[in-house]
Amino acid sequence: MTEAVWWAVARSEEVSADKPLNVDLGDQPIVLWRNANGVVRALEDRCPHRRAPLSLGCILGSGAIQCGYHGWTYDGETGRLINIPNLKGERKYPPVYKAKPFGVHESGGFVRICTDVKAPPPADDGDALPMSGTATVALQHEQYVDALFDDPSLLISIKGVRFSPYLFAELTEQEGQLMLERSCQWASPHWPAPFSSEFPLSLRIASDAVTGETDLTLLDDEFNLLLHATLAPVPAARGVTQVRWRAVLSPERSGLQSKILGFGTPLKVHENIDGAALRVLKPSASIHASDLREKIAARSAPQDEVA
Amino acid sequence: MLDIFEKPEPKTHDDPITSDPREFASRVNAWMPHDLMLTDAWFPLAHSFAVDKKPVRRAVYSQPFFLWRDANGNVIAAETHPNDMLAATKSEYTDADGRYPVIEKYGYIWGWLGNPDNAAPEHIPSIPYLPEGGGLPRHMLGTVRFDCCAPLSLENLIDLTHADFIHADVVGDEKMDSEKVEVFHDSETITMVRTCVNKSVAPIMKVFGGVRDDVQQVRQVIRIYLRSHAAIAYGRFSPGDNVQLFHPCVPETRDRTRLDYAMNTSNVKKTNPFRYIMPKASYKVSRQDSSMTSPQSPRYMRPEKRKDLHSPLDEAGQKYRVLMLALAERQANGDYAYRDNVSADCSDVIGYDAK
Numbered sequence: 001m002t003e004a005v006w007w008a009v010a011r012s013e014e015v016s017a018d019k020p021l022n023v024d025l026g027d028q029p030i031v032l033w034r035n036a037n038g039v040v041r042a043l044e045d046r047c048p049h050r051r052a053p054l055s056l057g058c059i060l061g062s063g064a065i066q067c068g069y070h071g072w073t074y075d076g077e078t079g080r081l082i083n084i085p086n087l088k089g090e091r092k093y094p095p096v097y098k099a100k101p102f103g104v105h106e107s108g109g110f111v112r113i114c115t116d117v118k119a120p121p122p123a124d125d126g127d128a129l130p131m132s133g134t135a136t137v138a139l140q141h142e143q144y145v146d147a148l149f150d151d152p153s154l155l156i157s158i159k160g161v162r163f164s165p166y167l168f169a170e171l172t173e174q175e176g177q178l179m180l181e182r183s184c185q186w187a188s189p190h191w192p193a194p195f196s197s198e199f200p201l202s203l204r205i206a207s208d209a210v211t212g213e214t215d216l217t218l219l220d221d222e223f224n225l226l227l228h229a230t231l232a233p234v235p236a237a238r239g240v241t242q243v244r245w246r247a248v249l250s251p252e253r254s255g256l257q258s259k260i261l262g263f264g265t266p267l268k269v270h271e272n273i274d275g276a277a278l279r280v281l282k283p284s285a286s287i288h289a290s291d292l293r294e295k296i297a298a299r300s301a302p303q304d305e306v307a
Numbered sequence: 308m309l310d311i312f313e314k315p316e317p318k319t320h321d322d323p324i325t326s327d328p329r330e331f332a333s334r335v336n337a338w339m340p341h342d343l344m345l346t347d348a349w350f351p352l353a354h355s356f357a358v359d360k361k362p363v364r365r366a367v368y369s370q371p372f373f374l375w376r377d378a379n380g381n382v383i384a385a386e387t388h389p390n391d392m393l394a395a396t397k398s399e400y401t402d403a404d405g406r407y408p409v410i411e412k413y414g415y416i417w418g419w420l421g422n423p424d425n426a427a428p429e430h431i432p433s434i435p436y437l438p439e440g441g442g443l444p445r446h447m448l449g450t451v452r453f454d455c456c457a458p459l460s461l462e463n464l465i466d467l468t469h470a471d472f473i474h475a476d477v478v479g480d481e482k483m484d485s486e487k488v489e490v491f492h493d494s495e496t497i498t499m500v501r502t503c504v505n506k507s508v509a510p511i512m513k514v515f516g517g518v519r520d521d522v523q524q525v526r527q528v529i530r531i532y533l534r535s536h537a538a539i540a541y542g543r544f545s546p547g548d549n550v551q552l553f554h555p556c557v558p559e560t561r562d563r564t565r566l567d568y569a570m571n572t573s574n575v576k577k578t579n580p581f582r583y584i585m586p587k588a589s590y591k592v593s594r595q596d597s598s599m600t601s602p603q604s605p606r607y608m609r610p611e612k613r614k615d616l617h618s619p620l621d622e623a624g625q626k627y628r629v630l631m632l633a634l635a636e637r638q639a640n641g642d643y644a645y646r647d648n649v650s651a652d653c654s655d656v657i658g659y660d661a662k
Contacts, residue, residue: 048616050462051606052599069599070620071472071481084618085481086468097616 004119005210006112008232011132011244015040022055024236031055035063041076042113044100074099109246129246135269136242141235145212146286157268164193168202171285173292179206186257209296225250245269323633336614338628340458341561343635344368347421347643348534349431351555354448354567355414355441366559367420384409384418414441432532435654436551436571447586451566451593455604457536457558465499465529465623473595479509490623493647498530499623512547516581528657541657548575
């Protein structure tokens, strides 16, 4: 895995200055919290003293985090130990007394972390999309992204929209992203997809080749934007994938079915996956995904060596 | 004791707590508590009241113990249930009839796990404030469990700074003028004495024990009998009543611990609710401990490149690790002898005054 990869391990509203939040990046547990100025901090969720999770501790007024087991207290930015309360008086601790810090970047309503604390920050996302949620799915990360390419209906629902098995555009790589465009229909009674000559909707799926962070864009047949969403699947413990998502509906939507999108929740990210359907889902678009990922990795490898 | 006659040993042994700080640190950081399995020890398997004619089942390192009383009231400890007609295996830990050595003392049934020939009453730990014949009222006895391996549970206990954070609502927080930790050990025991000056009063003593002051002087002693995985937790509080807890941590499996505790509060006036409430605090306190030791436990199952960090307050925990590893190493080399007497009265060591 490349070092300077930023993973969206939380939504902004999930991270507070009141209570630490435990998240994972694969098998790596991480604790997130905000200091008094609202700046997000990220440390390994493991006190280097006796390996207790720091997320079971508390956030002090200074913005430092205190382990709930023996009170060891750490600076959020550097991870340096700053206090052992039971050792009375001022003490200086050697630099090795620290919890592992992570690079943190918050934008667009997502909190992203990088295992390389010195990594340059990623580009800003702009404003946070108003609708959001977190879904925890018992499916491995790469399988999740592949299923998104092959049949999004197993993972998400868009109100009144049916994803067809047909693509407007095959999976390709564009600037490090894997992109495809799927033909969609309204869910109202209609001529079945295999016999339809026209499709009124298209869903563009643009996915980061490494993180699988995906932009979804639903367009009508006049290229009007109906829905824009970001799905950020992150590998978590035990092969589980945690998906944080944000979405916005276009305020101007013409046509009855487009307007119905605005009633209730337009996007649902499923927690439970139909295993029987997933098992027989034939790999189609995703077959090319692994080739494209390898191509991107091969292209970036020499650059890493230089760096 | 017999071992000494059978296998003459040099009179002096190297103290496993080496004076070389590097070597000491390397032993401390080689701590893999899940890999430890100490035998030739008495384990307090059950409260006496829990064993009657119908067999009850216990385990030490998954090794089954079935306990029941015969017609004369004597306890029998067997490897298989009397109704188990299919049991085909018999371990090296029992005699020809599949029976373990067993002793009833201090209100507990103690089962011997190890070579039955080495079982001797003098290897039962000394617990000065428990009546040898048992008989404490039931409200002072109870069972709780820890979702972790037993040595981690005992390491938790012997570093009492943890109590200021995870049991603050029961025994008081870290606010005090000063704190001193002293550690004593031999090859079979480790004793930690913590003296706190003007410590914030334990809420349980304030609410139920009639203590009106805001601060109290505290002297807490933890003494661990290493092989038996059993600890004495003795606290003197002024003002306040002394706390007399027997805290065994039986390793039922490598990652789960059983604690049949005895909190002798007969020193507290019968009219003081503390006498009845304090033993029940174990139900709350044990879950608080498990909240930390349960996530800790899997993080000690595999070798870990990064060393744990330590503070001067961790002296007892560090020495506990080294002493346990030393015992395990000796046993791995076939040396099961007790070099120190665990049954000698330890009242002086823990500062217990029977009056």
